[in-house]
Every structure is written in C-alpha cells, then in structure tokens.
Amino acid sequence: MSVEIESRTPAVAVDGRPVEELVVNVGPSHPSTHGVGRVIVHLDGDVVVKAVPVIGYLHRGIEKMAENRTYLQIVPLTDRLDYVGSMYANWAYCRAVERLANIPVPERAEYLRVIVCELQRIASHMMGIGASAADTGAFTFFVYAFDLRERIVELFEELCGARLTYNYVRPGGVAYDAPKGWTGDVLAFTKAARPALDEMDRLFFGNTIARGRLKGIGVLSAEEAASWGASGPVARASGMKWDLRKNDPYSVYPRMDFDVVVGDNGDAYDRGRVKLYECFESCRIIEQAIAQMHAGAFRTDGLPRLIAPEPGEAYDHIESARGSLGVYLVSDGSPRPYRMHVRSPAFCNLALLPLLCEGHTLSDLVVVLGSLDPVFGEVDR
Amino acid sequence: MSGLTPLAHGALAGLGASLLVAIAALIGVWGERKIAGRVQMRFGPQQAGPLGLLQTLADTVKLVLKEDITPANADARFFRAMPYLVFVPCASALVVIPFGSGWAPFDIETGALFFLAVPGLSVLGIVAAGWSSKSSYASIGGVRAAAQMVSYEVPRTLSVLALCLLAGSLSTVTIREEWRLWWIPLLAIGFAVYVISSIAELNRGPFDLPEAESELVAGYFAEYSGIRWAIFMMAEYGGIVAASLFGAATFLGGGLGLPGIAGGVVFVGLTVVITMAMIWAKWTFPRMRPDQLMGFAWKVLTPMALLQLVIVGAVLPWL
Numbered sequence: 001m002s003v004e005i006e007s008r009t010p011a012v013a014v015d016g017r018p019v020e021e022l023v024v025n026v027g028p029s030h031p032s033t034h035g036v037g038r039v040i041v042h043l044d045g046d047v048v049v050k051a052v053p054v055i056g057y058l059h060r061g062i063e064k065m066a067e068n069r070t071y072l073q074i075v076p077l078t079d080r081l082d083y084v085g086s087m088y089a090n091w092a093y094c095r096a097v098e099r100l101a102n103i104p105v106p107e108r109a110e111y112l113r114v115i116v117c118e119l120q121r122i123a124s125h126m127m128g129i130g131a132s133a134a135d136t137g138a139f140t141f142f143v144y145a146f147d148l149r150e151r152i153v154e155l156f157e158e159l160c161g162a163r164l165t166y167n168y169v170r171p172g173g174v175a176y177d178a179p180k181g182w183t184g185d186v187l188a189f190t191k192a193a194r195p196a197l198d199e200m201d202r203l204f205f206g207n208t209i210a211r212g213r214l215k216g217i218g219v220l221s222a223e224e225a226a227s228w229g230a231s232g233p234v235a236r237a238s239g240m241k242w243d244l245r246k247n248d249p250y251s252v253y254p255r256m257d258f259d260v261v262v263g264d265n266g267d268a269y270d271r272g273r274v275k276l277y278e279c280f281e282s283c284r285i286i287e288q289a290i291a292q293m294h295a296g297a298f299r300t301d302g303l304p305r306l307i308a309p310e311p312g313e314a315y316d317h318i319e320s321a322r323g324s325l326g327v328y329l330v331s332d333g334s335p336r337p338y339r340m341h342v343r344s345p346a347f348c349n350l351a352l353l354p355l356l357c358e359g360h361t362l363s364d365l366v367v368v369l370g371s372l373d374p375v376f377g378e379v380d381r
Numbered sequence: 382m383s384g385l386t387p388l389a390h391g392a393l394a395g396l397g398a399s400l401l402v403a404i405a406a407l408i409g410v411w412g413e414r415k416i417a418g419r420v421q422m423r424f425g426p427q428q429a430g431p432l433g434l435l436q437t438l439a440d441t442v443k444l445v446l447k448e449d450i451t452p453a454n455a456d457a458r459f460f461r462a463m464p465y466l467v468f469v470p471c472a473s474a475l476v477v478i479p480f481g482s483g484w485a486p487f488d489i490e491t492g493a494l495f496f497l498a499v500p501g502l503s504v505l506g507i508v509a510a511g512w513s514s515k516s517s518y519a520s521i522g523g524v525r526a527a528a529q530m531v532s533y534e535v536p537r538t539l540s541v542l543a544l545c546l547l548a549g550s551l552s553t554v555t556i557r558e559e560w561r562l563w564w565i566p567l568l569a570i571g572f573a574v575y576v577i578s579s580i581a582e583l584n585r586g587p588f589d590l591p592e593a594e595s596e597l598v599a600g601y602f603a604e605y606s607g608i609r610w611a612i613f614m615m616a617e618y619g620g621i622v623a624a625s626l627f628g629a630a631t632f633l634g635g636g637l638g639l640p641g642i643a644g645g646v647v648f649v650g651l652t653v654v655i656t657m658a659m660i661w662a663k664w665t666f667p668r669m670r671p672d673q674l675m676g677f678a679w680k681v682l683t684p685m686a687l688l689q690l691v692i693v694g695a696v697l698p699w700l
Binding site: 022023024025030031133134136138139140141144147204207209210212213361362363365366 | 417420421422423517518520521586587589590593595596598664665666667668669670671672673
C-alpha cells in the first residue's frame with residue numbers, strides 16, 4: 001500500500017484571494033513522533049485542517065514470524081511489541097497459551113506477574129508522561145520521569161537480567177523466582193516513588209504554562225472513546241470506566257484493593273494526569289501483592305519443551321499501560337501456532353489522532369500525539 | 382579613543398564586540414550545559430579539560446570542520462548570507478553598553494535607542510533564513526520569529542523607556558551615571574518586563590517557538606549546518622550577554638561597587654546572575670503556544686510596562 005502525499009492541495013478562495021494549505025510531513029524521523037510515527041499535516045496558517053497518520057515504519061511481521069516458532073520461542077518476540085512495556089505482551093501472550101493448552105499457573109507466579117506488571121505500568125507511564133512533557137518543551141521533567149523509570153529498570157535487571165526485553169513471563173509461570181531481598185527493594189521503591197510522583201504532579205501538572213498547553217487540547221468524549229475502541233488511560237481520561245483488571249478480572253487482581261482512575265474532560269491534561277495517578281494505584285497493588293505472596297513454586301514443573309496444544313483457538317487480554325492488550329492464538333495441533341494476532345491498544349488509540357488534533361494548531365499536534373502515548377513497536381508489530 | 386579616526390574607532394569596536402560575543406558563546410554554552418546538567422540531576426560536560434571547560438572549544442572545532450551544506454532548493458545567496466545578518470546586529474548591541482564609569486565603546490546620545498533598535502534588525506535575517514531554506518519547518522519558524530520578535534519589542538522598549546525617563550537621557554553612559562539605589566524598587570516591574578521580553582526577543586525557552594525543537598525540529602535554522610549554524614548560536618549567546626550587560630549596567634547600576642568590592646566585579650557578577658536566570662528559566666519551564674505567547678506580550682507585559690511608565694511619570698515631578 002502506498003500513501004499518496006499531496007504536496008499542494010487545490011487553492012481555496014478566502015475573501016476572493018486564493019489560499020493554499022501548507023503540507024508538512026512530520027516524521028518518521030522527528031523529535032516528537034515517539035519513535036517512527038509519521039503524520040502528514042495540512043496546515044491552514046497555524047491550524048491543522050487534516051492530519052493523516054502513516055504507520056508501518058516499524059513493521060517486522062511479528063505475527064507472521066510467530067507462525068514459524070515454537071510457543072516458547074515466541075515469548076522473546078512479544079518483548080519487541082511494546083518495548084516500553086515488554087512485560088505486558090509477555091503476559092498477554094502467555095495467558096493465551098495457558099488458555100489454549102490448559103497450563104496451570106502457580107499462585108506465586110501470578111503474584112510475581114502482578115508485581116512486575118504494575119512496576120512496568122509505572123515505568124511505562126513515566127516514559128509516556130515524560131515524553132509528552134518533553135513535547136511541550138519541558139525537557140527537565142522528562143529527565144525527572146526517566147529517573148524514576150530507571151529505578152524500575154534496575155529492579156527488573158536484578159530480577160531477570162534484562163533492562164528492556166525481559167522475556168520474564170513464560171507459559172506456566174515466570175522465568176525466575178524473585179532473588180533474595182528483591183521484594184524489599186521493591187517496597188523501598190514504592191515508598192520512594194510516592195513523594196517523587198507528588199513532586200512531578202506539582203512540577204508539571206501544576207505549572208501554569210503546562211496547564212495552558214494541555215487543558216482543552218484534543219478533547220475526546222466518552223462516547224467517541226467507546227466507538228473508536230480506545231482503551232487504557234486514553235479512554236479513562238474521557239470518563240469511560242474501563243479497566244480489564246476490574247471489568248474482566250484476571251490473575252490475582254480480584255484480591256487487590258485499588259481504584260480505577262477516571263478523568264473528567266478527556267483532554268491531554270487529563271490523559272497525562274490519569275497516567276500519573278495510576279502510578280499511585282500501582283504502588284498500592286504492588287504493596288498488597290508483596291504482603292499476600294507466599295513461598296512456593298514459581299512455575300509449573302513438568303511442562304514439555306515443545307507445547308503442542310489441541311487444535312483450537314484462544315483469546316486472552318490484560319490491561320496494559322496503554323489499554324486492553326489481547327492475544328489471539330489458533331492451534332492446529334502442531335508445536336507452532338497456526339496464527340497469532342495481537343489486539344494492540346496503541347494502534348486503536350493512535351487512530352484517534354486525526355479526530356483529536358484537527359482544528360488545533362501545529363504545536364498542539366505534538367501534544368495530542370504525546371498524550372495518546374503510542375509505541376510504534378506495538379502499532380506496527 | 383579621541384585620537385582615533387571614526388573608521389578606526391568603529392572597526393576596533395566591531396572587532397571587540399565580535400570577540401566578546403565569541404568568548405561569551407564559548408563560556409555561555411559551557412555554563413548553560415553545566416547549569417542544565419545540575420537542573421536535570423546530571424553533571425553536564427566533564428570529560429574535555431578540567432570541569433569540561435574545553436567542551437565548547439572541541440564543539441567549535443567540530444562545527445568549523447563540518448561540511449557547509451546549502452540545500453538544493455534553497456535560495457543560495459540569501460541562505461549563505463543570513464547568519465551574518467543575524468549575528469552583526471546582535472553583536473553591535475554591545476558597542477553602546479557602558480562598560481566603565483562614563484565610558485562606552487560608542488558614547489552616543491541615543492545609546493538606549495540604538496541598543497533596542499539595531500538588534501531588532503536581526504529579525505530580518507531570521508525571517509529570510511527561514512524563507513530561503515525552502516523547508517516548511519524553517520518557513521514556519523521564520524514566520525513565528527517575525528511575529529514574536531516584533532511583538533516583544535514593544536514591552537521591551539517601554540520598559541527601557543521608563544528607565545530613560547527617570548535618567549532624563551537616552552544615553553546609556555548618562556543613565557549609568559545618574560543611577561541611584563532607589564531606582565531598583567522603583568523600576569522593579571520594568572526590570573522584570575525587560576528580562577522576560579529579552580528572553581522572548583532572543584527566542585530562548587520558554588519562548589523558543591521559532592526553533593521549537595519538539596515541533597519544528599530546529600525552526601528557522603533547521604537546514605543550517607557547520608559554521609553557519611554556529612554563527613546563529615553565537616548570535617543567540619551574544620544577545621543574551623548584551624541583554625544581561627545592559628540590564629546590569631543600567632537597571633541595576635552595576636559597576637558602582639559595593640563597600641569593599643570593586644565596581645567591575647559587581648558588574649560582572651550581576652551580568653552572570655541575569656544570564657543564569659535566563660538559562661534557568663529555559664531549563665525549567667515548558668514552552669508556550671504561539672497564540673498564548675502573543676497574548677502574553679500584549680495582554681500582560683505591555684500593560685505592565687505601561688504601568689511602570691505611569692509610576693515613573695508620577696514620581697518624576699517630585700524629584
């Protein structure tokens with residue numbers, strides 16, 4: 001598929017004078033496209049009249065590659081989907097495999113999965129808020145957010161040796177048990193994270209310029225969020241109370257006491273702030289999970305190296321940092337899946353971009369894009 | 382300098398100003414990176430020389446050696462000339478700064494007017510640089526610069542006007558001689574307006590819209606590379622230093638000295654403090670949107686500067 005780029009749109013007469021739109025190609029290599037996003041923007045003066053997102057620059061054919069790999073070999077592939085939140089793709093995929101092949105998961109593994117995924121949520125949201133702050137020029141805030149993310153990445157490194165592509169959640173459990181003292185480190189982190197998050201709230205969301213830049217920009221109503229298939233903080237900021245951890249409880253989340261953070265206005269400000277407040281809830285979940293976790297097996301023993309599920313299909317989804325992340329698997333009885341499909345929340349949220357930024361200025365385009373928090377590894381797959 | 386011919390005087394002053402800008406850029410870039418580093422919980426340049434002092438020198442060598450690229454579509458003559466049209470007005474602002482007691486390189490009766498008007502010419506260079514690059518980002522940056530720099534000249538001029546009114550002269554040397562300590566509280570609003578509008582006039586954060594990295598990549602100088610890009614950077618730092626020197630010499634009466642401290646030390650100290658405040662603002666605040674920026678100039682800063690004028694006008698008859 002090729003994309004038609006109109007370098008000049010037909011001149012429109014305004015007050016009898018011909019006026020031309022300016023076509024600006026933002027990306028795929030641009031400081032604010034969060035990777036390799038590309039948007040073709042038609043400008044009338046400073047106002048966006050049309051914005052066309054162009055995707056596919058990071059397409060690696062992960063779904064197709066999965067068809068030639070065994071079920072265990074696919075786990076590292078899922079790391080490369082949403083590389084800001086690898087744990088989620090690991091987990092969503094493993095849940096689909098476990099459902100397909102009826103693999104039991106020990107309780108300790110479920111708790112470890114919840115802990116790492118809530119840590120991952122904080123790390124991912126820090127990246128999202130930090131990058132969208134950097135889009136408004138607040139680069140220092142980005143560094144503050146990255147500092148918090150760095151501490152989580154170090155915890156992950158201690159747990160599984162990797163800082164970005166963890167390959168930690170495996171069918172039937174997790175790859176490694178928590179090392180000695182790790183839960184203590186995590187608790188120390190959540191203790192230190194709360195004041196740091198409070199500071200960030202004041203530093204950026206309390207700043208007059210930031211409020212002026214973000215409030216009322218890219219307003220999404222709850223009805224539009226639902227009809228466009230938006231999920232995660234993007235949908236919740238619009239007042240849509242949709243969180244798979246509550247709406248379709250999985251793992252040990254029913255035992256956790258936490259609130260779903262919902263925004264009122266559905267603008268870029270609310271989308272950022274919902275992410276920030278979700279980090280507080282994640283801290284609560286992590287602390288409860290560590291308190292409830294008991295010693296025991298961290299993976300199901302005796303699983304064959306080549307998992308060959310009965311012919312059939314399975315779909316399972318979890319609440320990732322970006323929204324409802326689902327994995328659909330079809331088995332034909334062989335050790336390799338017949339088909340894998342990923343329901344990517346980043347893709348659905350990115351589709352909102354033209355709707356949200358048309359009528360705003362070029363400066364707001366990057367704010368809207370940042371607030372949608374797309375990760376192109378997951379958009380393009 | 383009475384023994385010099387006007388031409389030699391001018392040449393000497395121009396050379397001095399250019400040298401000062403170059404030195405200011407060398408130290409300024411290093412200082413900015415160090416301050417930015419501290420603001421962001423890191424160290425800034427460390428490796429090149431003691432405290433990383435040679436970092437800027439190394440960068441300069443790199444920039445000079447880089448290929449000087451002119452885009453194929455660009456209007457080559459304009460494109461190549463524009464860095465100088467930006468640099469020269471910025472540097473020439475320095476020749477009316479009263480560096481010593483009763484002395485400025487050019488002691489002209491309309492020094493303050495010269496200081497405000499001549500650097501304002503650099504907007505022409507910026508617009509033309511953006512236009513001649515034939516790139517949409519650069520064009521938008523140039524147009525933004527035109528709107529912004531022309532708007533912010535109004536509050537800036539008004540704030541300096543209050544100062545001139547108080548001193549009863551447009552000559553920067555006379556302003557400095559007339560300066561009294563009680564001017565500081567009286568001109569507090571004007572000084573704030575002066576510093577803020579200077580930051581905007583120099584296209585620096587949080588008002589760096591013409592070069593807004595996250596939106597326009599680098600704005601009007603997006604297509605420049607190597608030494609021509611460096612000249613834009615030098616013009617920016619020259620502008621910062623000129624604005625800080627002028628603020629220290631006139632608004633704050635720097636150079637008069639404190640008990641036990643030489644006037645020159647106070648002058649340099651005040652200049653560094655104003656410069657650091659500008660750098661600190663850049664690395665702390667998010668960027669404004671173009672319409673908010675214009676609103677800020679016309680709805681906040683201009684009325685504040687007018688208020689300052691009224692205050693000074695009300696005080697004048699009692700002096």
